[in-house]
Amino acid sequence: MLLPIYEYQAVNAFFAGAETEYHQRLPWKVGPGFFEVDGKIDFVRGLIFTDTTTSLPRITPIRETLGITYRVPWALAEAELQRSEKQLMTAPGELPTDAYTLLNVGIEVPLEISVVNLRLLARLNNVFDAEARNHVSVLKDRAPLPGRNFIVGLQGQL
Numbered sequence: 001m002l003l004p005i006y007e008y009q010a011v012n013a014f015f016a017g018a019e020t021e022y023h024q025r026l027p028w029k030v031g032p033g034f035f036e037v038d039g040k041i042d043f044v045r046g047l048i049f050t051d052t053t054t055s056l057p058r059i060t061p062i063r064e065t066l067g068i069t070y071r072v073p074w075a076l077a078e079a080e081l082q083r084s085e086k087q088l089m090t091a092p093g094e095l096p097t098d099a100y101t102l103l104n105v106g107i108e109v110p111l112e113i114s115v116v117n118l119r120l121l122a123r124l125n126n127v128f129d130a131e132a133r134n135h136v137s138v139l140k141d142r143a144p145l146p147g148r149n150f151i152v153g154l155q156g157q158l
Helices: none
Strands: 011-029 033-048 051-055 063-072 075-084 099-115 117-126 149-157
Touching: none
Parallel strands: none
Antiparallel strands: 011 033, 033 051, 033 063, 063 075, 075 099, 099 117, 117 149
16 A cells, blocks of 8 residues: 655744633442533634635644543443544545444542552553544555454552
């Protein structure tokens, strides 16, 4: 597979964007634990400064994330829905990218051994095996993001 060769040039550009995030612990207890919800949204718009109708290449589309976490003293479980909207504001020669939605779920269990704090974690990403392409990637037209995948890990901190 041959990949295209790109030649980049610096241009004066105009960027505008916003990002907001919300996190809330819900007021009721469920068994020994409680729920937290969080949400995020961000967008960026990039234009060539001298021609405010021409988009810059590989600018991320609007993205939204909604998550819920259940915490108990000995573990946490979480589910996260990630949405990336369709990107139609493309540079000349750049193809648009379709929207996609990913569901990720995971659990974490803290382990305390002597002076080391450990976390055992397991995560299932892209639960429904959706085809997703990252608009900012130069490989987006040839290689999608990973399909359904599973991660198991152990993280330590002194």
